[in-house]
Amino acid sequence: MKTVIRGGRVIDPGLGLDALRDVVIENGFISEIVEHADTAYARVVDATGAIVSPGFIDMHVHLREPGLTHKETIATGAAAAVAGGFTAVACMPNTEPALDSATIVADVLRRAEAAGLARVYPIGALTKARAGVELAPYHLLVDAGCVAFSDDGTTVANALVLRNAARYASDLNAIFVSHCEDASLKGDAVMNEGAPSARLGLDGSPGLAEDVIVARDLLIAEDTGKPWHIAHVSTATSLDLMRWARSRGVRATCEVTPHHLLLLDDRFDQYRADAKVNPPLRAERDRQALLEGVRDGTIDVFATDHAPHGLDEKAQLLSAAPVGFSGLEIALGAYAAALPDVPLARMIELHSVNPARILGVPGGTLAVGSVGDVTVFIERAWTVDARLFHSKGKNTPFDGATFPRRALATIVAGAVVYEHGRVLPRDEAVHS
Numbered sequence: 001m002k003t004v005i006r007g008g009r010v011i012d013p014g015l016g017l018d019a020l021r022d023v024v025i026e027n028g029f030i031s032e033i034v035e036h037a038d039t040a041y042a043r044v045v046d047a048t049g050a051i052v053s054p055g056f057i058d059m060h061v062h063l064r065e066p067g068l069t070h071k072e073t074i075a076t077g078a079a080a081a082v083a084g085g086f087t088a089v090a091c092m093p094n095t096e097p098a099l100d101s102a103t104i105v106a107d108v109l110r111r112a113e114a115a116g117l118a119r120v121y122p123i124g125a126l127t128k129a130r131a132g133v134e135l136a137p138y139h140l141l142v143d144a145g146c147v148a149f150s151d152d153g154t155t156v157a158n159a160l161v162l163r164n165a166a167r168y169a170s171d172l173n174a175i176f177v178s179h180c181e182d183a184s185l186k187g188d189a190v191m192n193e194g195a196p197s198a199r200l201g202l203d204g205s206p207g208l209a210e211d212v213i214v215a216r217d218l219l220i221a222e223d224t225g226k227p228w229h230i231a232h233v234s235t236a237t238s239l240d241l242m243r244w245a246r247s248r249g250v251r252a253t254c255e256v257t258p259h260h261l262l263l264l265d266d267r268f269d270q271y272r273a274d275a276k277v278n279p280p281l282r283a284e285r286d287r288q289a290l291l292e293g294v295r296d297g298t299i300d301v302f303a304t305d306h307a308p309h310g311l312d313e314k315a316q317l318l319s320a321a322p323v324g325f326s327g328l329e330i331a332l333g334a335y336a337a338a339l340p341d342v343p344l345a346r347m348i349e350l351h352s353v354n355p356a357r358i359l360g361v362p363g364g365t366l367a368v369g370s371v372g373d374v375t376v377f378i379e380r381a382w383t384v385d386a387r388l389f390h391s392k393g394k395n396t397p398f399d400g401a402t403f404p405r406r407a408l409a410t411i412v413a414g415a416v417v418y419e420h421g422r423v424l425p426r427d428e429a430v431h432s
Protein backbone atom coordinates (compact mmCIF):
# COMPACT_ATOMS: atom_id res chain seq x y z
CA MET A 1 0.00 0.00 0.00
CA LYS A 2 1.38 3.37 -1.05
CA THR A 3 0.11 6.86 -0.22
CA VAL A 4 1.49 10.10 -1.66
CA ILE A 5 0.71 13.45 -0.03
CA ARG A 6 1.39 15.70 -2.96
CA GLY A 7 2.44 19.31 -3.33
CA GLY A 8 2.09 20.59 0.23
CA ARG A 9 4.34 22.79 2.34
CA VAL A 10 6.02 20.15 4.48
CA ILE A 11 7.08 21.36 7.92
CA ASP A 12 9.03 19.11 10.26
CA PRO A 13 10.72 21.01 13.12
CA GLY A 14 12.88 18.02 14.06
CA LEU A 15 14.26 17.72 10.52
CA GLY A 16 14.54 21.49 10.10
CA LEU A 17 12.38 21.07 7.00
CA ASP A 18 10.04 23.71 5.58
CA ALA A 19 9.64 23.26 1.82
CA LEU A 20 7.23 22.17 -0.93
CA ARG A 21 7.57 18.40 -1.07
CA ASP A 22 5.74 15.15 -1.71
CA VAL A 23 5.58 12.79 1.27
CA VAL A 24 5.47 9.08 0.41
CA ILE A 25 4.20 6.43 2.82
CA GLU A 26 4.59 2.73 2.03
CA ASN A 27 3.32 -0.14 4.16
CA GLY A 28 2.57 2.21 7.03
CA PHE A 29 5.91 4.03 7.23
CA ILE A 30 7.41 7.16 5.66
CA SER A 31 9.51 5.96 2.74
CA GLU A 32 10.64 9.22 1.13
CA ILE A 33 10.22 12.98 1.02
CA VAL A 34 10.96 14.26 -2.48
CA GLU A 35 10.13 17.10 -4.85
CA HIS A 36 8.12 14.92 -7.21
CA ALA A 37 7.04 11.45 -6.18
CA ASP A 38 5.95 8.68 -8.49
CA THR A 39 2.19 8.39 -7.93
CA ALA A 40 1.60 5.20 -9.95
CA TYR A 41 -0.59 2.77 -7.99
CA ALA A 42 -0.68 5.22 -5.07
CA ARG A 43 -3.53 6.76 -3.09
CA VAL A 44 -2.91 10.48 -3.66
CA VAL A 45 -3.82 13.24 -1.21
CA ASP A 46 -3.71 16.63 -2.90
CA ALA A 47 -2.08 19.01 -0.40
CA THR A 48 -1.70 21.95 -2.79
CA GLY A 49 -1.95 25.16 -0.75
CA ALA A 50 -1.92 23.20 2.52
CA ILE A 51 0.60 22.44 5.26
CA VAL A 52 1.85 18.90 5.84
CA SER A 53 2.94 18.10 9.39
CA PRO A 54 3.89 15.12 11.54
CA GLY A 55 0.59 13.77 12.91
CA PHE A 56 -0.94 15.68 15.79
CA ILE A 57 -1.11 13.91 19.16
CA ASP A 58 -3.58 14.99 21.84
CA MET A 59 -2.28 13.62 25.12
CA HIS A 60 -5.35 14.54 27.19
CA VAL A 61 -8.77 13.30 26.07
CA HIS A 62 -11.68 11.58 27.76
CA LEU A 63 -13.18 8.81 25.61
CA ARG A 64 -15.72 7.77 28.30
CA GLU A 65 -15.59 4.06 27.51
CA PRO A 66 -16.09 1.81 29.43
CA GLY A 67 -19.14 2.88 31.35
CA LEU A 68 -20.17 6.31 30.09
CA THR A 69 -20.93 5.55 26.46
CA HIS A 70 -23.89 7.93 26.31
CA LYS A 71 -21.24 10.70 26.40
CA GLU A 72 -18.73 9.17 23.99
CA THR A 73 -17.36 5.85 22.78
CA ILE A 74 -13.85 5.01 21.72
CA ALA A 75 -15.14 4.87 18.13
CA THR A 76 -16.88 8.27 18.22
CA GLY A 77 -13.96 9.84 20.09
CA ALA A 78 -11.50 8.45 17.55
CA ALA A 79 -13.68 9.83 14.74
CA ALA A 80 -13.67 13.26 16.41
CA ALA A 81 -9.89 12.99 16.73
CA VAL A 82 -9.19 12.38 13.05
CA ALA A 83 -11.77 15.00 12.04
CA GLY A 84 -9.78 17.46 14.15
CA GLY A 85 -6.50 16.43 12.53
CA PHE A 86 -5.27 14.18 15.34
CA THR A 87 -3.58 10.92 14.39
CA ALA A 88 -3.29 9.79 18.01
CA VAL A 89 -4.85 10.51 21.39
CA ALA A 90 -4.03 9.47 24.94
CA CYS A 91 -7.19 8.72 26.90
CA MET A 92 -7.66 9.44 30.59
CA PRO A 93 -8.62 6.65 33.02
CA ASN A 94 -11.68 8.26 34.65
CA THR A 95 -14.05 5.77 33.05
CA GLU A 96 -16.42 3.39 34.89
CA PRO A 97 -14.67 1.25 35.90
CA ALA A 98 -11.42 3.21 35.87
CA LEU A 99 -8.52 2.07 33.67
CA ASP A 100 -6.79 0.34 36.57
CA SER A 101 -6.50 -3.25 35.30
CA ALA A 102 -4.82 -4.89 32.32
CA THR A 103 -8.13 -6.44 31.26
CA ILE A 104 -9.87 -3.08 30.92
CA VAL A 105 -6.89 -1.54 29.12
CA ALA A 106 -6.82 -4.46 26.67
CA ASP A 107 -10.50 -3.87 25.97
CA VAL A 108 -9.88 -0.17 25.23
CA LEU A 109 -7.13 -1.09 22.77
CA ARG A 110 -9.30 -3.71 21.10
CA ARG A 111 -12.08 -1.17 20.57
CA ALA A 112 -9.64 1.41 19.24
CA GLU A 113 -8.26 -1.14 16.78
CA ALA A 114 -11.78 -2.03 15.65
CA ALA A 115 -12.60 1.65 15.09
CA GLY A 116 -9.62 1.84 12.71
CA LEU A 117 -9.14 5.60 13.03
CA ALA A 118 -6.74 7.40 15.41
CA ARG A 119 -4.17 5.55 17.49
CA VAL A 120 -5.36 5.40 21.09
CA TYR A 121 -2.90 5.29 23.99
CA PRO A 122 -4.47 4.50 27.37
CA ILE A 123 -3.34 6.40 30.44
CA GLY A 124 -3.61 4.11 33.46
CA ALA A 125 -5.06 5.10 36.82
CA LEU A 126 -2.49 6.15 39.41
CA THR A 127 -4.51 4.60 42.23
CA LYS A 128 -7.03 1.78 42.19
CA ALA A 129 -10.47 3.07 41.18
CA ARG A 130 -8.83 6.54 41.28
CA ALA A 131 -9.66 6.51 44.99
CA GLY A 132 -6.27 7.92 46.01
CA VAL A 133 -5.46 5.11 48.44
CA GLU A 134 -3.96 1.96 46.86
CA LEU A 135 -1.40 2.04 44.06
CA ALA A 136 -2.46 0.68 40.66
CA PRO A 137 -0.43 -2.26 39.23
CA TYR A 138 1.88 -0.08 37.10
CA HIS A 139 4.02 -2.79 35.57
CA LEU A 140 1.01 -4.83 34.47
CA LEU A 141 -0.62 -1.72 33.04
CA VAL A 142 2.48 -0.76 31.07
CA ASP A 143 2.68 -4.30 29.70
CA ALA A 144 -0.99 -3.93 28.67
CA GLY A 145 -0.21 -0.72 26.76
CA CYS A 146 -0.49 2.24 29.17
CA VAL A 147 1.84 5.12 28.32
CA ALA A 148 1.35 7.26 31.45
CA PHE A 149 -0.44 7.32 34.81
CA SER A 150 -2.90 9.83 36.21
CA ASP A 151 -5.94 10.15 38.44
CA ASP A 152 -7.06 13.03 36.21
CA GLY A 153 -10.36 14.54 37.21
CA THR A 154 -9.15 14.58 40.78
CA THR A 155 -5.91 15.18 42.64
CA VAL A 156 -4.20 12.46 44.67
CA ALA A 157 -4.79 14.19 48.00
CA ASN A 158 -2.36 12.14 50.07
CA ALA A 159 1.26 13.22 49.45
CA LEU A 160 2.64 9.99 50.92
CA VAL A 161 0.60 7.88 48.48
CA LEU A 162 1.85 9.99 45.58
CA ARG A 163 5.49 9.84 46.72
CA ASN A 164 5.29 6.08 47.14
CA ALA A 165 3.69 5.78 43.71
CA ALA A 166 6.50 7.79 42.09
CA ARG A 167 9.16 5.69 43.82
CA TYR A 168 7.44 2.45 42.90
CA ALA A 169 7.06 3.47 39.26
CA SER A 170 10.48 5.14 38.99
CA ASP A 171 11.93 2.49 36.64
CA LEU A 172 9.00 2.69 34.20
CA ASN A 173 9.14 5.02 31.20
CA ALA A 174 5.50 6.00 31.72
CA ILE A 175 5.28 9.56 33.10
CA PHE A 176 2.94 10.76 35.83
CA VAL A 177 0.32 13.33 34.82
CA SER A 178 -1.09 15.55 37.56
CA HIS A 179 -4.51 17.15 37.73
CA CYS A 180 -3.70 19.94 40.18
CA GLU A 181 -6.60 21.14 42.30
CA ASP A 182 -6.63 21.20 46.10
CA ALA A 183 -10.08 19.95 47.14
CA SER A 184 -10.21 21.95 50.38
CA LEU A 185 -9.44 25.24 48.64
CA LYS A 186 -11.80 24.45 45.77
CA GLY A 187 -14.76 23.54 47.98
CA ASP A 188 -18.04 23.63 46.06
CA ALA A 189 -16.83 26.18 43.53
CA VAL A 190 -18.39 26.21 40.06
CA MET A 191 -16.05 28.85 38.57
CA ASN A 192 -12.89 30.87 39.17
CA GLU A 193 -12.69 33.05 42.29
CA GLY A 194 -12.58 36.67 41.17
CA ALA A 195 -14.64 39.75 40.42
CA PRO A 196 -17.13 37.87 38.19
CA SER A 197 -17.83 35.19 40.85
CA ALA A 198 -18.31 37.89 43.49
CA ARG A 199 -20.71 39.78 41.22
CA LEU A 200 -22.75 36.65 40.49
CA GLY A 201 -22.71 35.49 44.11
CA LEU A 202 -21.21 32.11 43.13
CA ASP A 203 -18.55 30.10 44.92
CA GLY A 204 -15.20 30.49 43.20
CA SER A 205 -12.08 28.32 43.21
CA PRO A 206 -8.92 30.43 43.62
CA GLY A 207 -5.87 29.97 41.41
CA LEU A 208 -4.19 29.05 44.69
CA ALA A 209 -6.06 25.70 44.61
CA GLU A 210 -4.03 24.81 41.51
CA ASP A 211 -0.76 26.45 42.53
CA VAL A 212 -0.30 24.63 45.84
CA ILE A 213 -0.67 21.23 44.16
CA VAL A 214 1.59 22.16 41.22
CA ALA A 215 4.25 23.13 43.78
CA ARG A 216 3.75 19.93 45.78
CA ASP A 217 3.87 17.64 42.76
CA LEU A 218 6.96 19.32 41.30
CA LEU A 219 8.68 18.88 44.67
CA ILE A 220 7.71 15.19 44.72
CA ALA A 221 9.03 14.91 41.16
CA GLU A 222 12.34 16.38 42.34
CA ASP A 223 12.45 14.15 45.39
CA THR A 224 11.77 10.95 43.46
CA GLY A 225 13.38 11.76 40.10
CA LYS A 226 10.17 10.71 38.34
CA PRO A 227 9.46 12.56 35.05
CA TRP A 228 6.27 14.53 35.58
CA HIS A 229 3.68 16.26 33.44
CA ILE A 230 1.29 18.93 34.72
CA ALA A 231 -2.07 18.77 32.96
CA HIS A 232 -4.03 21.84 31.85
CA VAL A 233 -2.09 24.64 33.58
CA SER A 234 -4.34 27.66 34.04
CA THR A 235 -2.53 30.17 36.25
CA ALA A 236 0.44 32.52 35.97
CA THR A 237 1.88 31.09 39.19
CA SER A 238 1.80 27.51 37.85
CA LEU A 239 4.11 28.64 35.06
CA ASP A 240 6.45 30.40 37.49
CA LEU A 241 6.61 27.15 39.46
CA MET A 242 7.39 25.21 36.26
CA ARG A 243 10.28 27.58 35.50
CA TRP A 244 11.56 27.31 39.04
CA ALA A 245 11.40 23.50 39.03
CA ARG A 246 13.23 23.26 35.71
CA SER A 247 15.93 25.61 36.97
CA ARG A 248 16.55 22.97 39.66
CA GLY A 249 16.78 20.20 37.08
CA VAL A 250 13.33 18.67 37.61
CA ARG A 251 12.18 16.73 34.54
CA ALA A 252 8.79 18.42 34.28
CA THR A 253 6.57 19.34 31.34
CA CYS A 254 3.13 20.92 31.03
CA GLU A 255 0.22 21.45 28.68
CA VAL A 256 -2.39 24.13 27.96
CA THR A 257 -5.93 23.81 26.60
CA PRO A 258 -7.44 26.00 23.87
CA HIS A 259 -10.15 27.31 26.20
CA HIS A 260 -7.70 28.62 28.79
CA LEU A 261 -5.90 30.53 26.03
CA LEU A 262 -9.06 32.13 24.63
CA LEU A 263 -11.78 32.44 27.27
CA LEU A 264 -12.22 34.27 30.59
CA ASP A 265 -14.26 33.84 33.75
CA ASP A 266 -16.54 36.72 32.74
CA ARG A 267 -18.87 34.59 30.62
CA PHE A 268 -21.23 33.11 33.22
CA ASP A 269 -23.66 36.03 33.41
CA GLN A 270 -26.50 33.88 32.06
CA TYR A 271 -25.61 31.12 34.58
CA ARG A 272 -25.17 28.78 31.63
CA ALA A 273 -22.83 25.80 32.02
CA ASP A 274 -21.42 25.65 28.47
CA ALA A 275 -18.05 27.01 29.63
CA LYS A 276 -17.99 25.26 33.02
CA VAL A 277 -14.69 23.39 33.21
CA ASN A 278 -11.93 22.28 35.57
CA PRO A 279 -9.62 24.02 36.08
CA PRO A 280 -12.01 26.96 35.65
CA LEU A 281 -11.59 29.73 33.11
CA ARG A 282 -9.44 32.38 34.78
CA ALA A 283 -8.90 36.14 34.56
CA GLU A 284 -7.04 38.07 31.85
CA ARG A 285 -3.75 38.19 33.79
CA ASP A 286 -3.58 34.39 33.83
CA ARG A 287 -4.62 34.11 30.19
CA GLN A 288 -1.85 36.50 29.14
CA ALA A 289 0.66 34.50 31.19
CA LEU A 290 -0.41 31.28 29.40
CA LEU A 291 0.01 32.89 25.97
CA GLU A 292 3.47 34.06 27.05
CA GLY A 293 4.21 30.56 28.38
CA VAL A 294 3.68 29.14 24.88
CA ARG A 295 5.87 31.82 23.31
CA ASP A 296 8.77 31.50 25.79
CA GLY A 297 8.83 27.69 25.82
CA THR A 298 7.52 27.11 29.36
CA ILE A 299 4.49 25.29 27.93
CA ASP A 300 5.42 22.13 26.00
CA VAL A 301 2.15 20.74 24.73
CA PHE A 302 -1.26 21.63 23.31
CA ALA A 303 -3.86 19.28 24.83
CA THR A 304 -7.61 19.67 24.53
CA ASP A 305 -8.94 17.98 27.69
CA HIS A 306 -11.72 16.81 25.33
CA ALA A 307 -14.52 16.05 27.82
CA PRO A 308 -17.78 15.18 26.05
CA HIS A 309 -21.15 15.15 27.83
CA GLY A 310 -24.76 14.74 26.79
CA LEU A 311 -26.63 17.91 25.79
CA ASP A 312 -29.16 17.34 28.57
CA GLU A 313 -26.39 17.05 31.15
CA LYS A 314 -24.79 20.34 30.13
CA ALA A 315 -28.20 22.08 29.99
CA GLN A 316 -28.56 21.77 33.76
CA LEU A 317 -28.03 24.65 36.17
CA LEU A 318 -24.45 25.88 36.44
CA SER A 319 -24.18 24.31 39.90
CA ALA A 320 -25.37 20.86 38.77
CA ALA A 321 -23.87 20.52 35.29
CA PRO A 322 -20.74 18.40 34.76
CA VAL A 323 -17.39 20.04 33.96
CA GLY A 324 -15.81 20.05 30.53
CA PHE A 325 -16.81 20.01 26.85
CA SER A 326 -15.68 18.62 23.52
CA GLY A 327 -12.39 19.92 22.18
CA LEU A 328 -10.93 17.65 19.51
CA GLU A 329 -12.76 19.18 16.55
CA ILE A 330 -12.05 22.83 17.37
CA ALA A 331 -8.51 22.64 18.74
CA LEU A 332 -6.45 23.21 15.60
CA GLY A 333 -8.46 26.33 14.75
CA ALA A 334 -8.71 27.60 18.32
CA TYR A 335 -4.96 27.44 18.97
CA ALA A 336 -4.35 29.26 15.69
CA ALA A 337 -6.81 31.97 16.75
CA ALA A 338 -5.15 32.30 20.16
CA LEU A 339 -1.58 32.44 18.86
CA PRO A 340 -1.55 34.01 15.38
CA ASP A 341 1.99 35.32 15.98
CA VAL A 342 3.60 31.95 16.74
CA PRO A 343 5.51 30.35 13.83
CA LEU A 344 4.03 27.15 12.38
CA ALA A 345 7.14 25.12 13.27
CA ARG A 346 6.67 26.00 16.93
CA MET A 347 2.92 25.22 16.76
CA ILE A 348 3.78 21.80 15.31
CA GLU A 349 6.20 21.14 18.17
CA LEU A 350 3.35 21.62 20.65
CA HIS A 351 0.83 19.63 18.60
CA SER A 352 3.08 16.73 17.65
CA VAL A 353 6.82 16.67 18.38
CA ASN A 354 6.63 17.27 22.12
CA PRO A 355 3.68 15.02 23.02
CA ALA A 356 5.35 12.16 21.09
CA ARG A 357 8.58 12.68 23.01
CA ILE A 358 6.93 13.10 26.42
CA LEU A 359 4.74 10.01 26.04
CA GLY A 360 7.46 8.01 24.31
CA VAL A 361 5.15 7.02 21.46
CA PRO A 362 5.82 6.78 17.69
CA GLY A 363 5.41 9.90 15.57
CA GLY A 364 6.31 13.55 16.00
CA THR A 365 8.49 13.35 12.89
CA LEU A 366 8.31 12.68 9.17
CA ALA A 367 11.81 11.18 9.08
CA VAL A 368 12.13 8.28 6.65
CA GLY A 369 11.34 5.05 8.49
CA SER A 370 9.02 6.63 11.05
CA VAL A 371 5.29 5.87 11.27
CA GLY A 372 3.18 7.20 8.42
CA ASP A 373 1.07 9.51 10.62
CA VAL A 374 0.49 12.87 8.96
CA THR A 375 -1.77 15.87 9.50
CA VAL A 376 -2.61 18.07 6.52
CA PHE A 377 -4.15 21.42 7.42
CA ILE A 378 -5.07 24.63 5.70
CA GLU A 379 -5.17 28.31 6.60
CA ARG A 380 -8.83 28.91 5.80
CA ALA A 381 -11.54 30.54 7.94
CA TRP A 382 -14.41 28.30 9.05
CA THR A 383 -17.24 28.55 11.55
CA VAL A 384 -17.80 26.01 14.33
CA ASP A 385 -21.15 24.18 14.23
CA ALA A 386 -21.22 21.78 17.18
CA ARG A 387 -24.16 19.86 15.68
CA LEU A 388 -21.75 18.59 13.03
CA PHE A 389 -19.24 17.16 15.52
CA HIS A 390 -18.35 13.49 15.12
CA SER A 391 -18.04 13.42 18.90
CA LYS A 392 -21.20 12.48 20.79
CA GLY A 393 -20.54 15.56 22.93
CA LYS A 394 -22.09 18.47 20.99
CA ASN A 395 -21.12 21.01 23.66
CA THR A 396 -18.52 23.70 23.18
CA PRO A 397 -18.30 27.31 24.32
CA PHE A 398 -16.90 27.95 20.83
CA ASP A 399 -20.10 27.09 18.96
CA GLY A 400 -20.49 29.74 16.26
CA ALA A 401 -16.90 30.96 16.57
CA THR A 402 -14.84 31.53 13.44
CA PHE A 403 -11.32 30.09 13.38
CA PRO A 404 -8.53 30.60 10.83
CA ARG A 405 -7.19 27.04 10.41
CA ARG A 406 -8.57 23.54 10.03
CA ALA A 407 -7.65 19.96 9.16
CA LEU A 408 -7.87 18.94 5.51
CA ALA A 409 -6.72 15.34 5.76
CA THR A 410 -5.56 12.95 8.46
CA ILE A 411 -3.38 9.98 7.64
CA VAL A 412 -2.67 7.17 10.12
CA ALA A 413 -0.10 4.51 9.20
CA GLY A 414 -0.49 5.58 5.59
CA ALA A 415 -4.28 5.18 5.55
CA VAL A 416 -6.30 8.31 4.77
CA VAL A 417 -8.81 8.22 7.65
CA TYR A 418 -10.16 11.75 7.16
CA GLU A 419 -10.41 13.84 4.01
CA HIS A 420 -12.76 16.54 2.63
CA GLY A 421 -14.91 16.48 5.78
CA ARG A 422 -15.42 12.71 5.72
CA VAL A 423 -14.21 10.18 8.28
CA LEU A 424 -12.99 7.03 6.53
CA PRO A 425 -12.33 4.02 8.79
CA ARG A 426 -9.10 2.28 7.85
CA ASP A 427 -10.68 -0.64 5.97
CA GLU A 428 -12.70 1.74 3.84
CA ALA A 429 -9.67 4.00 3.42
CA VAL A 430 -7.56 1.15 2.08
CA HIS A 431 -10.11 0.20 -0.54
CA SER A 432 -11.23 3.65 -1.67
Ligand SMILES: [Zn+2]
Pocket residue numbers: 152153154179231232278279
Ligand atom coordinates in the same frame (compact mmCIF):
# COMPACT_ATOMS: atom_id res chain seq x y z
ZN1 LIG B 1 -7.92 17.22 34.62
